[in-house]
Amino acid sequence: QVQLQQSGPELVKPGASVKISCKASGYAFSTSWMNWVKQRPGQGLEWIGRIYPGDGDIHYNGKFKGKATLTADNSSSTAYMQVSSLTSVDSAVYFCARNYDNIMDYWGQGTSVTVSS
Amino acid sequence: QIVLTQSPAIMSASPGEKVTMTCSASSSVSYIYWYQQKPGSSPRLLIYDTSNLASGVPVRFSGSGSGTSYSLTISRMEAEDAATYYCQQWSSYPPITFGGGTKLEIK
Numbered sequence: 001q002v003q004l005q006q007s008g009p010e011l012v013k014p015g016a017s018v019k020i021s022c023k024a025s026g027y028a029f030s031t032s033w034m035n036w037v038k039q040r041p042g043q044g045l046e047w048i049g050r051i052y053p054g055d056g057d058i059h060y061n062g063k064f065k066g067k068a069t070l071t072a073d074n075s076s077s078t079a080y081m082q083v084s085s086l087t088s089v090d091s092a093v094y095f096c097a098r099n100y101d102n103i104m105d106y107w108g109q110g111t112s113v114t115v116s117s
Numbered sequence: 118q119i120v121l122t123q124s125p126a127i128m129s130a131s132p133g134e135k136v137t138m139t140c141s142a143s144s145s146v147s148y149i150y151w152y153q154q155k156p157g158s159s160p161r162l163l164i165y166d167t168s169n170l171a172s173g174v175p176v177r178f179s180g181s182g183s184g185t186s187y188s189l190t191i192s193r194m195e196a197e198d199a200a201t202y203y204c205q206q207w208s209s210y211p212p213i214t215f216g217g218g219t220k221l222e223i224k
Binding site (some may be wrong): 035037045046047049059060061062063090095097101102103105107108109110 | 171215218
């Protein structure tokens, strides 16, 4: 069965960077886009971007260009998202979600990032 | 980018009651997708391509609409349906956009 296992919660200082992982299993990792979605406390969902591990193609939401960097490692079936120059507005839960035929059908459990000094 | 506006923002329903919530797009979209999210959990796909039920979703859920106006209906409310519901589009991509959500509470 398809599973997306994300890395654990992060407490990071303002100005630092954080790298979140999403390990996929149960399907051919390189053949499906992987999305990343942000959810601030008590707020809605915001699409950050997506990566196609097969060829490294990446699409970003313009709002997150320069803030988030998406990568993928086919050898370990893991997608990564690095968020840089962290401020309080980056405190959120970040989800990875598999794309299958225009559908975000499987989601990771979410990774909480707290930015605090 | 296309803005999705969901209404109402909050609503409540009694068990057995019919529930309808709407999603309005700022420009015409081809399809809408609906997700259910419970507190502390990841979103769960309910409806894809406007009206198709995702695997494992109870048949009391249905979706309809076209152009700029879409809706999600629960034929008979159950306690487990209390959650926040989000619509999503990617007819105009990038970016993928989500609505602000409708929080559904049980009376």
